[in-house]
Amino acid sequence: MIEFRDVSYAFEDVPVLEDLSLSIESGEFVVLAGANGSGKTTLLRHCNGLLTPDSGTVLVDGTPVTDDLVAARSRVGMVFQHPRDQFVAATVGADVAFGPENLGLERAEIDRRVETALAAVNMAGREDERIDALSGGEQARVAIAGALAMDPDHLVLDEPFTGLDDPARRSVLERLESLSVAGTGVVLATHDLRDVLALADRLVAVRDGRVVVDDAPERAIAELEGLEVRVPEAFRTETDRC
Ligand SMILES: Nc1ncnc2c1ncn2[C@@H]1O[C@H](COP(=O)(O)OP(=O)(O)OP(=O)(O)O)[C@@H](O)[C@H]1O
Numbered sequence: 001m002i003e004f005r006d007v008s009y010a011f012e013d014v015p016v017l018e019d020l021s022l023s024i025e026s027g028e029f030v031v032l033a034g035a036n037g038s039g040k041t042t043l044l045r046h047c048n049g050l051l052t053p054d055s056g057t058v059l060v061d062g063t064p065v066t067d068d069l070v071a072a073r074s075r076v077g078m079v080f081q082h083p084r085d086q087f088v089a090a091t092v093g094a095d096v097a098f099g100p101e102n103l104g105l106e107r108a109e110i111d112r113r114v115e116t117a118l119a120a121v122n123m124a125g126r127e128d129e130r131i132d133a134l135s136g137g138e139q140a141r142v143a144i145a146g147a148l149a150m151d152p153d154h155l156v157l158d159e160p161f162t163g164l165d166d167p168a169r170r171s172v173l174e175r176l177e178s179l180s181v182a183g184t185g186v187v188l189a190t191h192d193l194r195d196v197l198a199l200a201d202r203l204v205a206v207r208d209g210r211v212v213v214d215d216a217p218e219r220a221i222a223e224l225e226g227l228e229v230r231v232p233e234a235f236r237t238e239t240d241r242c
Contacts, residue, residue, distance in 0.1 A: 001025050002047055002076070002154055002185060007056035008209075009042060016042045018209035019056070024187055026061075026153060029180040031196055031217070032189040033224065034206040040158070040189040041081065043206065047156050047187070048076040061153065074103070077152030081159045083136075083143035092118070092134070092142050093127025099150040117145035120175040122168050137163035144172055154185040161192060173199060197221070 002024045009017040016039045024030050034040050045051040046058045049065045049072050058065045065072040080086055089095040096117055100110040118124050121141035131142060140163050147155060155176070161169050177199045180186045190196060197203060203220035205213035213223045 001059075001061060002187070003057075003059040004043070004046070005057045005059070007046060007053045007058060009046070009051060009054050011042075015209055017046075017053075020206070020210055022204060022211055022214070024154070024185050026185045027180055027183045028201045029177065029186045029199055030188070030202045030204055031193065031200040032187055032204050032206070033191070033193065033213075038206045039209055040206060044078070044156050044158050044187065044189055047154070048072045048078055050078075074150070075153045077147035077150045077155045079144050079147045079155070079157040079160045081162065083139045086143050086146065087131055087139075090130055090132070091127065092123065092129050092131060092145075095131060095142060096127075096145045096149050099146060103150070113149040113151065114145075117149040118142075120148055120171060121145045122171045135163070137165060137168060140164055141168055141172070148175065148179075152184065154187070155179060156187045158189045159191070160188070161190060170195070 004020055004022040007017050007020045008015065020043065032040050032043070042051060046053060046065070047060070049069045052066055060072045060075050063071060087095050088098050093114055096114045097110050100113050105113070114127065115124070118126065121144050123138065123141050123145060131139060134142065140160060144157070144160055147157075160172065164172065173195065176186050176188065180201075188196065197217040200217050203213065203215060203217045204211055205220070205224060213220050215223060
């Protein structure tokens with residue numbers, strides 16, 4: 001479980017998170033929504049200690065992140081908004097293998113994880129390609145594969161679909177859904193709620209540093225009005241359509 005207890009955080013005295021509390025169970029698929037600048041990235045960066053609360057506590061599986069940063073980082077896989085931020089190797093295969101190698105796994109298991117992770121993002125068989133020669137969408141897929149290969153207990157993704165075409169997006173979403181069914185907690189921050197809500201267990205929306213909506217997607221959608229979150233046609237209520 002990832003748990004935020006009364007977390008506050010400010011950038012240079014500008015408050016971004018204010019006494020925010022939120023729990024995400026293992027195996028839950030949570031979509032995080034909110035307008036630009038509402039604090040989604042800031043919230044997610046607390047999940048593995050990239051940011052530390054000014055007050056309050058973030059716990060991963062019961063342990064405060066600040067008490068055991070190494071445990072938090074191995075349990076929580078992160079996919080950032082800008083994939084270039086997270087590459088550590090020159091080729092696709094080497095980059096995706098980097099995390100499992102650091103876990104000290106056998107070569108056969110590392111190779112299996114790399115293969116499975118690349119297949120999940122429609123990049124099967126492209127291990128030897130140079131990352132800097134890939135398109136933006138392909139780089140985004142490699143970044144997601146790198147997180148999947150770690151087999152984390154929780155997967156946190158910040159706008160991971162930027163630049164992905166529809167087949168790649170669908171493939172990643174299907175993989176995320178099967179991971180959550182298998183017990184991995186998935187937190188996905190996105191503005192694009194198209195075909196995401198049908199898979200999610202909960203939709204959480206933040207505004208002014210706090211959680212303002214936290215509900216099953218079909219109920220949450222009705223509460224999103226006024227939050228400047230794009231709601232897909234299929235999820236709009238009859239009243240919205242009028
Ligand atoms: N490094 C920083 N220094 C100062 N202010 C920052 C920094 N990073 C973010 N902020 C501010 O914190 C607020 C929340 O930003 P954050 O990136 O968490 O929002 P977001 O909901 O992820 O936005 P978006 O949907 O546009 O990605 C914004 O007002 C932003 O300007």
